[in-house]
Amino acid sequence: MCGICGMYGFERVDESLLRQMCSVIKHRGPDDEGIFVDSQVGLGMRRLSIIDIETGHQPIHNEDESIWIVFNGEIYNYRELRQFLERTGHKFYTLSDTEVIIHLYEEFGEECVKKLNGMFAFAIWDSKDKKLILARDRIGIKPLHYAILNDKLIFGSEIKSILEDADVKREVNLRALHLFLAFEYVPAPETMFVGIKKLLPGHMLIYKSGNIIIKQYWDLEFKNSRRTIEYYTHKIYALLKESVRRRLMSDVPLGAFLSGGIDSSSIVALMSELMDAPVKTFSIGFEDQSYNELKYARIVADHFGTEHYEEIITPDAVKLVKKIIRYLDEPFADVSVFPTYLVSDLARKHVTVVLSGDGGDELFAGYDWYVASRLDNLYRKAPAVFRKAIAETIHKLPPSSQKKGFVNILQRFVEGSSLPVDGRHIRWQYFITDEGKKHLYTTNTNNEWSNLFGVINGYYLRDNANDRLSKEQYVDIKMYLPDDILVKVDRMSMANSLEARVPFLDHEFVEFSATIPADLKLHGLRTKYILKRAMSRLLPEEIIHRKKQGFSIPMKNWLRDELRNLMLEILSEKRLKENGYFNYEYVNKIMKQHLEGRRNNAHQLWALMVFELWYEMHIDQKVK
Numbered sequence: 181m182c183g184i185c186g187m188y189g190f191e192r193v194d195e196s197l198l199r200q201m202c203s204v205i206k207h208r209g210p211d212d213e214g215i216f217v218d219s220q221v222g223l224g225m226r227r228l229s230i231i232d233i234e235t236g237h238q239p240i241h242n243e244d245e246s247i248w249i250v251f252n253g254e255i256y257n258y259r260e261l262r263q264f265l266e267r268t269g270h271k272f273y274t275l276s277d278t279e280v281i282i283h284l285y286e287e288f289g290e291e292c293v294k295k296l297n298g299m300f301a302f303a304i305w306d307s308k309d310k311k312l313i314l315a316r317d318r319i320g321i322k323p324l325h326y327a328i329l330n331d332k333l334i335f336g337s338e339i340k341s342i343l344e345d346a347d348v349k350r351e352v353n354l355r356a357l358h359l360f361l362a363f364e365y366v367p368a369p370e371t372m373f374v375g376i377k378k379l380l381p382g383h384m385l386i387y388k389s390g391n392i393i394i395k396q397y398w399d400l401e402f403k404n405s406r407r408t409i410e411y412y413t414h415k416i417y418a419l420l421k422e423s424v425r426r427r428l429m430s431d432v433p434l435g436a437f438l439s440g441g442i443d444s445s446s447i448v449a450l451m452s453e454l455m456d457a458p459v460k461t462f463s464i465g466f467e468d469q470s471y472n473e474l475k476y477a478r479i480v481a482d483h484f485g486t487e488h489y490e491e492i493i494t495p496d497a498v499k500l501v502k503k504i505i506r507y508l509d510e511p512f513a514d515v516s517v518f519p520t521y522l523v524s525d526l527a528r529k530h531v532t533v534v535l536s537g538d539g540g541d542e543l544f545a546g547y548d549w550y551v552a553s554r555l556d557n558l559y560r561k562a563p564a565v566f567r568k569a570i571a572e573t574i575h576k577l578p579p580s581s582q583k584k585g586f587v588n589i590l591q592r593f594v595e596g597s598s599l600p601v602d603g604r605h606i607r608w609q610y611f612i613t614d615e616g617k618k619h620l621y622t623t624n625t626n627n628e629w630s631n632l633f634g635v636i637n638g639y640y641l642r643d644n645a646n647d648r649l650s651k652e653q654y655v656d657i658k659m660y661l662p663d664d665i666l667v668k669v670d671r672m673s674m675a676n677s678l679e680a681r682v683p684f685l686d687h688e689f690v691e692f693s694a695t696i697p698a699d700l701k702l703h704g705l706r707t708k709y710i711l712k713r714a715m716s717r718l719l720p721e722e723i724i725h726r727k728k729q730g731f732s733i734p735m736k737n738w739l740r741d742e743l744r745n746l747m748l749e750i751l752s753e754k755r756l757k758e759n760g761y762f763n764y765e766y767v768n769k770i771m772k773q774h775l776e777g778r779r780n781n782a783h784q785l786w787a788l789m790v791f792e793l794w795y796e797m798h799i800d801q802k803v804k
Contacts, residue, residue, distance in 0.1 A: 182238070183208030183674070184250040184324075185341040186223040186303050188312040188387055189332035193222035201341040202226050207507075208252075208337060208674045214238045216248050221305050221312060225250040228532070228677055229432070242282045243271050246307045249285075251278040252337050253300035253322045254681065256426035261295060278302075285313075290384060293397055297426070297687065301337060301379075311388035318398040318687045319539075320368070320381030320662025323670055327376045331390040338671075339509035342376055343798070349374055350799050356510075357761070361620070361787055364513040365664045372510040372794070381662045398687070400657060402645035402694045409713065412696055416714035423686035424450040424535065432532040435460030437523055437680075438486070440476025442708055442715065442723060443537030443546075447683055449718040451535065452484040462527040462534065463490040464519045466734065476723060483720050491526055493519060493733065501746070502793065507675040511794045513787035514664050515735045520672040528676040538665050539684030542656045543693040544708040545649060545701040546728055548589070553652060554705060556597050556604060567597070578777060619766040649698040657690075736782035740775055747771065750789045759795055762788060 183205035187193060195217055202213050202224040209226030216223045216239040225238045241248045255261070258277035261284060266272070270283040277298070284292035285304055290313060299321035304313040314335055316324045326335040327342050336342050343350065351374040356366045368378035379385055382398035424447060428434065436451055438444050438461040451459045461481050465474035474490055481488035504521055505512075527534050541547050559567070597604060639658045645651045666682075673680040683689070696710055703709035712724050739747055749755075751771060756764045767788060774781040 182225050182227040182250075182252050183337040183341070184223070184225045184252045184301065184303060185334075185336035186221070186250065186312075187332060187334045187345075188221045188305075189390065190220055190222070193217045193220065195222070197344060198222045198224045201336060201344045204340045204344060205336070205338050207677055210677050212237060214250075216241075216250075216305070218248070218305070218307060223248060223250045223303060223305060225252075228679060237274075238278060240274065240276065240278045240282060242286060247282055247285060248305045248307075249278060249282050249302055251281060251300065251302040253298055253302075253317065254427075254429075254679075255280060255296050255298040255300065256429065256686075257297040290386065290397075293384060299681070299685075303335060309388070311386055314379055314385040314387075315397075316379045316381055316383060318382045319657070319666070319685045319690065321666050321670070321682060321685060323667065324379040325371065325376055326379060326385065328392065329375075333387045333392070339371060339373065339376055343373075348376070350801075351375075352761075352795070352799060357791070360511050360513070360791065363659075363664075364783065364787055365667065366510055366512075367659050367663050373798075378663075381658075400644060400654065400690060400694055402647075402650040402654065404647075404650070404697045405695045406697060409700070409710070412700060412710050413714040415692060416711060417717070419686075419689045419692055420446065420683060420714075421450045421453070423683040423689050425454050426686070427535055427681040427683050428454060430533050433460070433530065434533040434535070435462060435487075435527055435531040437461075437527070437534055437536045438463050438477045438480060438488070439537070440473045440478075440480055440723065441537065441726075441728065442712060442719070443540030443684065445476075445480045445537075445719055445723050446540070446711070446715045447535050447537050448480055448484055448486065449715065450683075452486070453718075459484065459486045460527075460531055461486040461488045462523050462530075463488070464523040464526070465490060465492050467492060467494065476726060479720055479722055489526055489530065491522065493522055502797075504672075504675075505790060505793050506797060507671050508667075508794075509671075509798070511787070511791045512664075512667065513783065513790045514668055515733050515783075515786060517668050517672060518733050520668050521675060524673045524676040524678050524680075528678045531678075533679045533681065534673070535681050535683055536669060537684065538669055538682045539661065539690075540708070540711065541728075542653060542661050542665075543684060543690060544711040545653060545698070546708045547656075548728070550649060550652060550702050551705050551707065552593055553604065553648060554702060555593070559593075559597055571595075620762055622760060622763050647698045649702055650694075653701075735786055736774070736780050739782050739785060740777075744775070747785060747789055750792050751785070755792060759792060759800075761791070761795075 185201040198215050202215065205226050209228045211229040212227035214225050214237055223239050227238060239248045239250050255277035258280045261280045262272065265280065265283045268287065272279055281292065281302060284295055288295065293315050298317065300317045301322040301324040302315055312333065314324060314326065316322065323337055324335065325339050325342060326333060327348055329347050334342050334345055342348055353370060353372055353374045356370040356372045359370060360366050360372065366372055368380050371378055383394055383396050386393045436448050436459055438448055448459055448461055463474055463477035465472045477490065500518065500521060504517055639655045645654045669680050700710040707728065716724050751767050753764045756762050756767060770781040770784060773779040774785060
């Protein structure tokens with residue numbers, strides 16, 4: 181695991197620039213640094229030593245040093261691939277998984293990426309063909325960013341490496357701003373910086389002679405089969421167990437995040453079956469019991485006899501705000517970034533690698549918005565006048581202070597139901613409505629819902645899925661998972677020099693999950709039905725049958741108390757008018773609504789705070 185960066189097409193590679201690009205991502209790899217410079221190309225890396233600690237120094241080359249690579253991630257089938265490559269005559273000088281990719285490239289060219297099982301982002305320099313190849317894993321577990329400046333390309337695991345080049349402009353991408361305020365993250369391939377892009381998951385970029393080619397090498401298709409329930413439960417158990425087994429390979433201490441939900445509990449259960457020693461587990465809780473899942477994490481820890489560590493988050497965590505935003509590089513308003521950072525910090529005191537349960541909700545329809553979609557089929561059969569009366573009544577009710585207050589859920593549901601089918605999915609998942617955004621901007625930004633539909637429709641209208649649930653899952657696997665969930669996990673774990681592995685996202689397991697009929701994932705209104713059936717042999721009934729709670733924080737309460745002064749400072753009239761993006765009168769209105777308890781505007785306000793802080797850190801560079 182590490183961070184990578186580099187450049188190609190420069191008249192002369194600036195080695196000091198390359199080293200500085202490595203330096204700013206030292207947190208991703210505190211154990212080692214390596215660079216390679218050849219003519220117009222420079223490759224750099226920072227290493228967190230996990231496998232082959234002694235000889236796995238990067239960059240790594242082939243036998244005649246004509247091909248070089250820097251690599252971020254883990255290849256879980258590298259031992260099998262190495263055996264094949266040795267039989268075909270390739271000579272290895274390390275024991276690392278990185279070197280396997282080099283020799284696979286010699287054998288299969290760009291098709292080598294299809295042989296890999298793992299999470300990865302890498303750059304290969306082929307000196308004979310004078311081309312640079314960038315590749316990102318199928319699901320998007322590991323990040324990769326790039327910018328084209330005239331005829332030169334510069335890339336990095338994190339945007340901060342790219343920004344070290346003084347020729348890269350620090351300019352706000354207004355389209356990305358619009359998307360961020362709808363989704364709370366910036367969907368790929370956009371970033372909040374003009375001219376900097378994300379390489380999409382399952383894609384490769386080939387740069388040669390000033391020409392860039394981006395091509396997709398993997399996609400997911402939902403091809404529902406119809407087999408017995410016993411078949412699906414057996415396959416889920418066997419494939420997920422094999423995925424966990426693969427991810428236990430490590431030359432350093434290893435543990436697991438444990439929330440007490442079905443996903444992380446399943447991973448801990450399977451680790452317990454496979455490991456000789458007790459699993460080290462890590463959990464974060466809250467004093468506000470509507471957000472606190474420690475009770476369930478303890479049940480799982482006790483059931484499997486894990487070596488369990490936990491901490492309670494207090495509002496003192498707000499001191500982390502600026503640090504977290506700086507690690508993220510671009511605006512990111514998912515508030516679960518706080519507990520993710522803190523549980524990573526807790527885990528890093530004891531281990532270097534953790535397994536997490538991320539991905540289970542997307543694969544097995546675990547989110548509330550999938551249930552909302554199912555309920556909507558019934559709700560929309562009611563007369564329009566009846567639905568209008570319900571909406572008007574619900575919006576007069578005060579919001580709940582609870583995490584999943586009934587009034588809050590109903591308000592989002594009726595708002596979403598009034599939109600076109602793909603817009604419903606956006607509203608049930610996210611928080612800023614079009615009505616609010618009409619009054620928010622001071623710039624002439626096109627902020628119609630149709631633009632958001634365009635982003636969603638790029639996935640929603642593909643032929644990869646037939647039924648509505650599968651289409652929504654496909655959208656989330658392509659957008660929400662890689663651009664929100666996995667960004668949060670990667671940046672916050674790497675900020676603590678911790679490697680996070682995600683067994684649910686083994687591409688073979690993902691592909692199998694897409695063959696399971698939709699009604700076995702969302703069975704009536706029961707989420708993750710088939711996963712729960714599969715794991716019932718291992719997990720306590722209290723875990724199998726509990727309602728999903730989600731990994732979040734009481735931001736709506738913090739903004740009225742501990743974060744109140746920070747919010748008033750960041751969203752003050754003076755600062756908003758200086759930066760010039762948002763209408764202070766409207767922002768002040770929604771602040772007052774929130775502080776007086778008339779509406780829950782926490783997500784909107786936090787997103788605005790995040791953007792303003794990011795702007796002053798990365799564009800104006802006023803905040804250090």
